[in-house]
Amino acid sequence: MNAAKVVRRNVTVFWRAWRFSFFLSVLSPVMFLSAMGLGLGSMVSETDAFGGVDYVDFFATGMLAATCMQAGVFNATYPIMMKMMWQRNYEAMLASPLEVRDIFLGELASIGLMLAQVAVPFAGVMALFGVFDSPMAILAIPVAVLLGLACASVIMAFTATLQTDEAYTWLFRFVVTPLFLLSGTFFPIDELPLWGKVVAQATPLYHGVELVRQLAIYELEASALWHLGYLLVMLGIGTALGMRNLERRLVP
């Protein structure tokens, strides 16, 4: 498997800083859950709006998904552009028997590992905060990773078409941040006006958040299949598009 060689390269580089990275992966949920979950949550006594669970449970599950989305998107931007254009690592890889699909799939798999490294400690902290009460909750981890990967694949397809990094400022400011705020992470999308609800339901984060919540704090419903399907299809489209775009870019 040639894609594994790309993963190996990335893991070698990543491994050097794993302690720091792991520290951040733990610190971030501890801070968010303390401040937003417990702090803010203590003022939210009305639980009906959150499906009968504490606000900290509602918030933590949303935050797990949103964090993975952000990490997935980020890792498909500057780090990929760096290797594609600035350091030209991919050019070097292509001069070996590796092909473009190996590079794309290897990068995607590396992002998957990175996401697991974010999601697992996050879920661990959630468990300490008493968010989970069913063993099914463990499945929230692969779902959050899948959400991050689906986003990463599409953004990698986008990165492969860029000549400069200017577009990223816009991407984060006008796509990622609004998604983060309005896809049901902090409050149920039922609170949004109708058009907002429709838009929110079209976003990958909404589906990721819903699925994570059904697994971790609510009852599993039939709609879970629809949410899962959405994320899988997105990953499939992102991968096909990404391989095509990267091929055009690297093998002109």
Next chain:
Amino acid sequence: MSSPPGSDALIEARSLTKRFDQLMAVDSVDFDVRRGEAFGFLGPNGAGKTSTMRMIGCTSPLTAGSLRVIGMDPVTQSSEIKARIGVVPQMDNLDIELTVRENLEMYARYFDVPRDIAGPRIDELIEFVQLTEKAKSKVEPLSGGMKRRLTIARALVNEPELLLLDEPTTGLDPQARHLVWDRLYRLKQRGVTLVITTHYMDEAEQLCDRLVVMDNAKIVTEGSPRDLIARHSTREVLELRLSDDERGRLKEWVDGISDRVEWLPDRVLLYTSSGDEALATIHERGIETETALVRRASLEDVFLTITGRSLVE
């Protein structure tokens, strides 16, 4: 320059063409590279050298024509071809997150070189390119010449039979260039086939057994360096710098004493079998020269003769 069928051509290109949208980068070129030789592409910026190299290296599909590399088809057998060649790209693309040694180790993995073979081979390569002291260093602080040598070592981790070098010494100081030339010469002696692009005529003369001169996407001439000079130039060249007045006076009768004259903006080149005789005549006729230099003809002159332009602006 084409070889008969069944010959030992390592690369065979026929009507090889590369177009980017409207731009012709390589326009129907034919050439053969034989096993064991050092073959050059000499040409100015934008001539199509890199585009040709990339097609040979299977990282750019052909627009038209045919290409065989080590008897294989770059379109359908790119991984197999790449496993057997080494590439030194025009711009270094070393992995700056890794050390010198790790760069080679990682690359050896890309080529599936078994660990127990890779270890000693990498030691040898580091020594071959004289980076032993830097083996544990990161890539970033290395000098341009060291990076170039590391890139060459990296291209050798799979023991390639064919090495593609795209401007191996551009940007290096003379000492660093000579070190690279020396290593390339040794590789050639070991039987590695070298394909080199350059816009330095001295590099082409030093390294190449045969070369093609490219200009504007086309091959304009081909042969050994000595051959090309003999065919397209005189034995010697007299280079003069003159005031405008003296230039005017020289113009009136200079054709009588030289085979051909190039009037460059800053210099006048007289192509002649004896530069000293020509210079003596000029002085006899009372023309004052600011500087006068007699030199052997070079590939630069070949290029000038054929295209009417200098190789390096």
